[in-house]
Structures are given as structure tokens and as C-alpha cells.
Amino acid sequence: MGAMNDVLVWSATAVAVAVALAGLASTLARRRIGLVHLAGAAVLEVLLVVQAVVAGVALAGGERPPETATFLGYLGGVVLLPVAGVLWSRTEPSRWAGTVLAVASLVTAVMVWRLVQLWEAPGV
Template sequence: MNTPLVAVTTVVAVLLAGIGALSTVLRRRIGTAHLAAAGVLELLLVVQGVLAVVGLADGHRPVELTTFLAYLGSVVLLPVAGLLWARTEPTRWAGTVLGVAALTVAVMLWRLVDLWAVTRG
């Protein structure tokens, strides 16, 4: 796992959560800013996923490999699921749905870093 990339991705996720919260407070549905931020977040997550898979191919083996792979797959899919759910939400709570998904991504990323750090010796 690339920790600087995780930090940048976390910042983007928190910004997306903030945009979602703002739209909820303003009683607005999600818009272009939400879509753009979610797209950037997804791009960063895919890059991080590719780097993790390359690390696994190079022989890095976390102790909890199954848990690591489950988190990795879930964290990449979570923004897409949150965005799809938010797009179908007809009320102002769409921003909250997207914000919760973004904050969940931020937490899961740091859990992935913890899992990656513990390897079989």
C-alpha cells in the first residue's frame, strides 16, 4: 500500500463527504461537483488497488490475506455503490448517502494500511 496515495485519497474522500453534507444542509440533490469528486475518488482507489495487486504479485503477503482482499474489493466498489444509491434518492438526503460512503472509504483505506503492514515473516 502506498501511504502517501492513501493520504491523498483520504483527503478526497473527506472533501466528498463535506460536499455531501453541504448539499444536505442546503436541501439540494447531488450535482456535478459530487460526480466529479466521486470520479476522482474512484480513480485514486483503482490506482491504489492496482498498486496493491502488483505488491501481492511481487510476493508481499499480509497475514490476513483474505480480509485484505475483501477490504480491497469493497473499498473500490463502495463509491460506485454510494453514487448509484445517491442518484436514485429523490430527497435532499442523497448527499448524506454519498458522504457516508466516502467516510467509510476513508476508514477502510487506513484499515487496509494496517493489514498490509503485518506480513508473514
């Protein structure tokens, strides 16, 4: 099994999209984010941390993507992004808090798939 577990990748993508949709819904409803948003972001964060551990174990076992430094940068960033999105959205006093969380979630989904590309890239 490679570092980028298919179940974790697809699960993180689905949760990220769900959190983004919830964020956009709260923006359209002119409401701030609530417990549903926070719970979704927490589930997303757990999936990302588990994926990071799986990738770390693979790296420790000698597996390496062709661009290891870039992979590690994305891996660190993707784990921090949902936390940053939640923190920013919680301090946003307007209805745009949901949009902040939605953007962070969608960027997270894109970064997860970029990690897959980096891991599966052909060797140099």
C-alpha cells in the first residue's frame, strides 16, 4: 500500500466538499457557522492527520515520491489548512464566515489530490 491511501483520499475529499457546501449554505442563509461546520471540519482534520501518519510511516519505511520536499510541504499545509479556516471563520463577525470555511475546505480537497499526484509521479 502506498502513502496515499485511497479510502482516506476519497473520504477527505467527500468531507471537504460537504463542509464547503455547509459553509456556502450558511453564507446564503446569512448565518455564521455552527456546530455542524465545526464537526465537519474536525472529521476532515482527523482524516488528514491519519493520512499524514500513513504518509510518514511510508516515508520512514524508505518510500519516497520524486519531489519529496514538495510533498512534505503540501502534507504539512493540508493538515494546517482546515484549522486555519476554522480559526479565521470563528473570528469573522459577518455572514462571510461560511465562505471562509468553504474556501479553506475546497483548497484542502485540491491539495489532497495534489498530494496524490506528487506521490504517484514517475521518478526523475
